[in-house]
Amino acid sequence: MYSTLRAPRAPAGSSGLVRLLTSPRAARLTAPLLILVAWQLVAPLIGSRLLPMPIEVVEEVGVLALEGTIWSAFGTSLMRLAVGLGLALLVGAPLGLLLGVSSRAEAFAHDFIVIGLTFPYLIWGILVSMWFGFGDVGPILVVFIAAVPYVMVNTAEGVRDVSRDLLDMARSYNVSRPHVLRHLVIPSLSPFFFAALRYGLANGWKGLVLAEVFAATSGAGWEIAGMRDIGNAAGVVVYALYFATFSILVERLVFGRLSAWVFRWRPRQPGAARATAS
Amino acid sequence: MSADAASPPIGRGTTKSDLATPRSSHRLSRVVVYAVLLLGWQALSTFVFPPYVLPSPLLVLQEMADIVASGLFWKHFLTTIIRLFIGFAIACVLGTAIGIAMGRSEYWREFFGDYIMLTLTTPGLVFALICAMVFGLSPLGPIVAIILTSMPHVTVNVHEGVRAIPRDLLDMAKVYEVPPAARLRHVLIPAVAPYLFTAVRYGFAIAWKITALTELFGSAAGVGFQIRTEYLVFSMRGVLAWALFLVVFAIIIERFVLMRIERDFFRWRRQAFA
């Protein structure tokens, strides 16, 4: 009786192995495996100057890791990201607060923000290279420009979202202003501040590496473009893998763990989704 | 909320950011914004930067006119647009299919989940470089780059849409024996449409940028290629002119095509569209 109620995952009579392979848990591994296989099959057809073979990439990982530039390159980029993002938060958060409380300010800023979100980082990269030459200033400025609209928009959203009901409740109990700020307003803002941080970081990073191609002589963006210029295809792929690893680390460790801690008070929602769109 | 309609909530009198401000003030502030930007640009180019570093708006406009007059505009702009639309169309179709698959099956969610996360967070530069490298001067470079970077945005939003399908409304329609075609048209599609729309918007915003970027690194024609050419001869005038062609094009599509569709079809949605 009970067996008929359970939806079968694999055809009846199939082995446990097949069932394991078609289970969702295996899906996560199947995807990269398929990519690897396809890569191995396609690469010889295109030619290793254009698309390196997987084994060449593995070799190059070792070469670059030992040589050391790749580490300092990412280090430099991260430093610039941190500075630019810090500035974006410092400037963007108060401005976002202002937008949240004043509808006139919001109407005024709206189009600036749209332009800020639309204008390609490529052009910013070229412009700052003209203005500031090669160095740290250009890339940091581009991080700022890329991140600030996201910080502003999310902070404003957070301010607008503070629960009127809870504020009324605090007011009816005559809770002191500092307490309301500390225990009501700020915790209410924290998910939005988190989003501001997250999208500010993601977009700041994107703007940064592109700016480094034009406005710097160091950093991950400059290096990966350089690899391509000298025709080191494997090097390009290695750098791409490092970028990917960086993404995974940041997403999983930083935002995954941090998010779980910041939102530990939230009741469990059934079927919660994963990473969302920017 | 008390059943008492006559009493507004206790507390401060300030209202939420009012999205229903009269049209005239919106239009005015828009004009002001563009005026401020233009004036700022002019001021910077006149007083701060020399003309080869930041040319004035007029110089750039003149350059744009020259480009159009010389016929270069049509050759390169069309090249870019064609690649953009081909790539974006494929990205939309694939993205929708994957998004639906992910919405309905945990297996596909797991299968594509990591890839989506990676492509959303990896800088476009990486994709542009690799595609330019692998496909060389062929138009496949930009097209594949668009598919790789734009598709995840479409997928994520379609996925959201599928998850948001109102099961209770569908059940209600079934109970009243509403035929499947009518259910599709009046329940499913209106429910998913806003997400599809957001998907297209975000996807498009990424697509045109990545096209230009990939062309810059590996093409013999197109707006991106022209930007690189101008950059190599240090012509800021040229760089900005071509960039503006693209930006204005994007704004026109955004504002006049997409927003117009949004306004007409989604009037019933009281919430603001970010």
Next chain:
Amino acid sequence: MATVELSHLRKVFDGPARSVTALDDVSFEASGHTFVSIVGPSGCGKSTLLNILAGVEEPTSGRAEIVEGDRRARLGYVFQAPRLLPWRTVIDNMMFVQSTHDQATRERAEHYLEMVGLADTRGAFPGQLSGGMQQRVGIARAFSIEPDALLMDEPFSHLDAITARTLRRELYSMWMATKKTVLFVTHDVFEAVELSNRIIILAKGGTLRRDLTIDLPFPRRPADDKVALMKTEVLRQFEELDLVAS
């Protein structure tokens, strides 16, 4: 001993289309260990009356206040929705509304949490509690500041009948134990009869139409004959006034 005083209270809201009179010349007094229910249809100004007494809205004319001796009374307010801070634990929510934050206050807060039987949930987040439990915390919170009087705005209207019945019993015991003045807004006539010794009926347009004394002994069992008869009587008064029309 807290005293509630309303004298010719009037409140008019000026809307974009027309002005709405929420309260129209309402006067009554109440003091001491009394449970007053304010009953009426939607839009009759019941919540506005509480808001004005709580000091968060100004009357258009007239006077409304709750005093304790010669000072303004300290008030506890229970809302329809629990209005707990979702990111703070139950005990932290209790502490949030206190005026002092020492150990003695904490123990007092815990004591009231025990009175509603939720001492075990002190470390839980509101999201982990059911609606009924959250509302009980809201009630405990109101009582825990040891106010001079309590204002309650349809606190049970969002709960299912069984939970509401349980909470009504708890509210009654707390009222008997603490001997406060309670002003209780509700649209449910039967609930009013079960809980209060005085029922004030407001009509749409905000006029005070009846001021009834419910002279039945406590505790009141809902199924009791006398209580049932009283319910019918009050309901008849309600219908006599034809309060739905406007």
